[in-house]
Amino acid sequence: MTKARENSDYTGLQGDLAGLQTNITAGDTAARAGRKNLIINGAMQVSQRGTTMSNSGANSSYHTLDRWQTHGSGGTYNLSQQTMTAGTSNQAGGCSKFARFSVITGDNNLGLRQCIEDVESIPAGYTVAVSFYAKGTAGKVIGTFIQSIFGTGGSTSMSHAGSISEHTLTTSWTRYTSTFTMPSDYLTGKTIGANSFNRLQFRQPEADTSTTAWVLDVTGVQLEVGSVATDFEHRSYGEILADCQRYFYNPLYNLGGSRGQFTLDYLVSSGNNGWITWIVPFPVSMRANSTFSHSLTPAKFLGSAAPADGADNFSFYIQNQGYAGLVGNGSIANLGGGGQYHGIVGTYYCSPSSTSASHIFIGNGCTFQFSAEL
């Protein structure tokens, strides 16, 4: 009698354990509901470099969408940020923007990819799940692939062949998923230098040397630690913008006006010996000391006028007095600068003799940006 009661209890306990396991699995999935995505800008929301880039064959380069790197590998491509037709984002996990990677001339290994800072961002021996929404050229096979790059002075890069997963595109939005367990020894004995990263790639497969054009529309990209691809993690535009600005900052992006306005910290002129300098506040600290790029030249100096919307030109301004029609001997084309916590830019011989200005206005059509990309 006692024995029977014990067996019955045991059977019930088994049921309880099965239920508990279900709950643990669900809990584990729920626990990965926040800050789980190692990809930044997976929903293709932020595009500080503009929304369209045409006909490049550049390798390891950045265009339009933040954090997304392109690789020509002998082919050529366009890259643009696209907006879903209103009411259709439910076809792509609720993402209202997507990347259109349009290949003009194909080649193997050509593709779109993202570098995830710090090669140790994926622990050795851990399983990761890759998921994304895509459509494109019907029947085109694209591969996802993970590489580990050990940084400056670091060990030789590793391509994780086991991470390769191939997916056949259709003309309708489809969610694709794959999982991969990072080798348990991929970090063992390695030297890790500055600028190390893991890189997720969407590419024309290694064995596919076709030069035929193809198109990949992709969004909702997620790379997470775990054996199950969970729902795409939606984050606010502001959060993602800040994440992106650690790597790239364009002060003229989405200004809400036609021009950036910067207070000159110093402008000195005496004959030919003039110079200017000013600080550009960064919204977040950048990953490293940044590269500063601009498009300003003396020919783009507007004189006594304000830069119009979309204009690639600039003006000097004097507080309460208007635009300073400065002319002189200098060249703003020599403007240099950079920084990690804030930007400092300046140049020698920019200003004319015997003059002053309190501000510089830079049209939002100019290039004026700081990059600390991987």
Next chain:
Amino acid sequence: MENNTAWITSCKLNESGWQVNGNMSVPNDPANRDCQDVLAWIAEGNTPAPQYTDAEIAANTQAELNATSQAYLDSTDWYITRHAETAVAVPADVTTARAAARAAIV
């Protein structure tokens, strides 16, 4: 580490590192990916040009001013041709601007 040097078409020293391709200021900081490319470019046997001298800056600026002024004159020559052929007056602001452009060219 992967380095790509194909994008570097010119390189001059500047105060913080290098002035690359004319309008890109690359810091001499190993954590910067562009710095790594410049260092690889130097390792390939290339040598950055010296920093701009005062004379070079003045000469470059005048050359740009000459080109801009000449382009303006070229774009408004039709006013002069029209005046010669049809006696339609050249607008005063164009006449003034052309005079300034001619004066700027050295």
